[in-house]
Amino acid sequence: MSKTANVPDQDALKRAGAAVRKRLEADPSIYKVPTDKAEIFAVGDFLTPLECERFVKLIDVVAKPSELHLTAYVEKFRTSYSGNFDARDPFVQSISRRIDDLLGVNSNCGETIQGQRYLPGQEFKPHNDWFYTDQEYWQGENKRGGQRSWTAMAFLNTVEEGGHTHFVEVGALIEPKPGVLLIWNNANPDGTPNLDTLHAGTPVVAGAKYVLTKWYRTRKWV
Ligand SMILES: O=C(O)CCC(=O)C(=O)O
Numbered sequence: 001m002s003k004t005a006n007v008p009d010q011d012a013l014k015r016a017g018a019a020v021r022k023r024l025e026a027d028p029s030i031y032k033v034p035t036d037k038a039e040i041f042a043v044g045d046f047l048t049p050l051e052c053e054r055f056v057k058l059i060d061v062v063a064k065p066s067e068l069h070l071t072a073y074v075e076k077f078r079t080s081y082s083g084n085f086d087a088r089d090p091f092v093q094s095i096s097r098r099i100d101d102l103l104g105v106n107s108n109c110g111e112t113i114q115g116q117r118y119l120p121g122q123e124f125k126p127h128n129d130w131f132y133t134d135q136e137y138w139q140g141e142n143k144r145g146g147q148r149s150w151t152a153m154a155f156l157n158t159v160e161e162g163g164h165t166h167f168v169e170v171g172a173l174i175e176p177k178p179g180v181l182l183i184w185n186n187a188n189p190d191g192t193p194n195l196d197t198l199h200a201g202t203p204v205v206a207g208a209k210y211v212l213t214k215w216y217r218t219r220k221w222v
């Protein structure tokens with residue numbers, strides 16, 4: 001059996017990769033991180049200062065200690081506070097749609113946008129956003145829309161010190177600049193999970209860090 005014979009959603013990941021890549025690469029205002037290891041893009045001023053401020057306030061309302069799937073993760077892996085925004089809130093809906101439109105992805109595939117707040121000492125250790133399909137939780141995620149294709153993540157405030165997004169294999173350390181949207185493909189062009197998308201939210205040293213994240217599935221998210 002070939003190595004890629006049993007990659008769930010591989011064809012869909014390959015298609016989603018190609019479609020979004022084509023769209024983002026065609027836009028000269030979108031920056032692409034210069035690396036062959038992963039497809040990582042950045043869009044400046046994707047959110048206005050007022051929109052960022054509004055999300056920061058919403059995060060302070062919804063943020064609870066972050067949950068993670070129970071895998072072999074060590075304790076203190078993701079120490080930030082996080083929460084889902086109200087998907088019926090027209091403001092949240094409008095930004096959600098703006099992200100869908102930028103990527104050209106079917107809105108059905110997008111998870112509810114999640115907000116996160118890190119205080120000094122809090123971090124998200126190196127991880128991949130795709131699901132480990134050999135773990136028990138995959139049975140549930142498979143029914144809820146399958147594997148994650150692209151991630152979109154926006155920085156919402158200026159962090160006094162720390163709180164970068166670090167793609168450890170690529171060697172890209174991205175400064176949290178408010179309004180910037182980062183977008184990356186969690187898969188390789190052939191639809192297999194891209195191990196080089198390993199990334200971390202480095203510890204906040206001073207101040208606070210607020211971000212929002214939207215993950216896309218290969219199928220309708222339910
Ligand atoms: O906070 C960051 O910089 C990274 C967040 C992240 O990796 C995620 O939400 O999946």
Ligand SMILES: [Fe+2]
Binds near residue numbers: 127128129
């Ligand atoms: Fe992540």
